[in-house]
Amino acid sequence: MSLVKDISAQAAKAAKVLALLDTESKNNVLKEMAEALRANKEHIKAENESDLANARDNNLAAAMVDRLTLTDERIEDMAVGIETIADLDDPVGQLRSLGERPNGIKINKMRVPLGVICMIYEARPNVTADAGALCFKSGNAVILRGGKEALASSKAIASVLHSVLEKHNLPTALISVIPDPDRGLLMDLMQQRDTIDLIIPRGGEGLINFVTENSTVPVIQHFKGVCHLYVDKDADLDVAMNLLLNGKTQRTGVCNALEGLVVHQEVAEAFLARAAKELEAKGVRVNADAQAAKFFSNANVIGDDEFGEEYLDLEIAVRIVADFDAAVAHIDRFGSFHTEVICTKDEQTANLFQRSVDASVVMVNASSRFSDGSQLGLGAEIGIATTKLHAYGPMGLESLTTEKYLVNGEGQIRS
Incomplete structure (x- = not known):
């Protein structure tokens, strides 16, 4: 049996053990995992530093290095995320009644784990803790295949989580790390359809x-995050400025950062004159259509087909539109079904935007940076689905379960 096939088989076996574990026991394990991460943070950071040294030697992109870096604060965030998951309602076993049929059979649906989840990711070592905790609470085993950039960090985090599983006599195969980044093993992993139920890749579009x-x-697909802010003609421009600066500059190398700014022509002069000063002060490079470019001293004029880029940097694309419909058309063409934001004081316009725009998260007067599982009350997220089967948007516990029918009768037969 190959290494990957063995790991997958062990994960499937372990998932059956976890599926029967009660909620209180799962929560106790999760809380101990959080404390174990805190207690072992120096070891985790030491292993992370070896990954960072390799990243620097290999001239890894700044956005990738940012995602790779583990600090005390980020390790604490992982621990808090696990504790938050422990405090959330357990979806496993939840019942939903579909009523009683005329013949007397009673029909319910019950939430059950998917089984074995495989995570394939690049320079994101926090995924090891986030995915491990989310899958554990939702009754799933998880197989983690990180890129070579984060391998030492991921193995260090997994070893901490394993120590807690072992203490509770639970199989460590519930959280498995593929120990070798060889591309051949990845290809093998993606063929294990007899034991793996879902693959969630997190990383670049490639x-x-x-x-x-x-x-x-x-x-589950999430190709990129091209998120827009639309500043409507009825926007509060102070609010719009805060949304722009937070969405673009608070953290650039993440999928919920703003990449596009769309401004209604009636407020373009007032807003973009201010935005030019603020963005320049923050060091943001501006790409703009010819109409918008005149408000910026050093804008790069781009053509109609050059919008829709995911910069993951201090860079943004700006367009002036004639009306609401043109703004929605721009987002439909260049968005990535991730997160779209409108700034407006008009409730009817806000409601129309939320109904019209096809994105997994559509916000009114709130920063795109809130498009995150932890910020939306899911605890940590395992990924963001920008396709619609079977989840859409940040995926928390419920997205890692499905429903099966429970049918109870008293001997009825079909005639």
């Missing part, structure tokens, strides 16, 4: 495309 094209296991 990784998502590769997994989607080569996997025989169902894949």
Whole structure:
């Protein structure tokens, strides 16, 4: 049996053990995992530093290095995220009544784990803790295949979580790390449809495309995050400025950062004159259509087909539109089904925007940076689905379960 096939088989076996574990026991394990991360943070940071040294030697992009870096604060965030998951309602076993049929049979649906989740990711070591905790609470085993950039960090985090599983006599195969980043093992992993129920890739567009094209296991897709802020003619421009600066500059190398600014022509002069000063002060490079470019001293004029880029940097694309419909059309063409924001004081316009725009998260007068599982009350997220089967948007506990029918009768037979 190959290494990957063995790991997958052990994970499937472990998932059956976890599926029967009660909520209180799962929560106790999770709380101990959080404390174990805190207690072992120096070891985790030491292993992370070896990954960072390799990243610097290999001239890894700044956005990737940012995602790779583990600090005391980020390790604490992982621990708090696990504790938050422990405090959330357990979806496993929840019942939903579908009523009673005329013949007397009673029909319910019950939430159950998916089984084995496979995470394929690049320079995101926090995924090890986030995915491990989310899958554990939702009754799933998880197989983690991180990129070589984060391998030492991921193994260090997993070893801490394993120590808690062992203490509670639970199989460590519930949280498995593929120990070798060899591409051949990845190809093998994506063919284990008999034991793996779902693959969730997290990383750049190239990784998502590769997994989607080569996997025989169902894949949750999230190709990129091209998020827009639309400043409506009825916007509070002070609010709009705060949304722009927070969404673009608070943290650039993440998928919920703003990449596009769309401004109604009636407020373009008032807003963009201010935005030019603020963005320049923050060091943001501006790409703009010819109409918007005149408000910026050093804007790069771009053509109609050059919008829709995911910069993951201090860079943004700006367009002036004639009306609401033109704003929605721009977002439909260049958005990535991730997160879209409108700033407006008009409730009717806000409601129309939320109904019209096709994105997994549509916000009114709130920063795109809130498009995150922890910020939306899910605890940590395992990923963001920008396709619609079977989840859409940040995926928390419920997205890692499905429903099965429970049918109870008293001997009825079909005539």
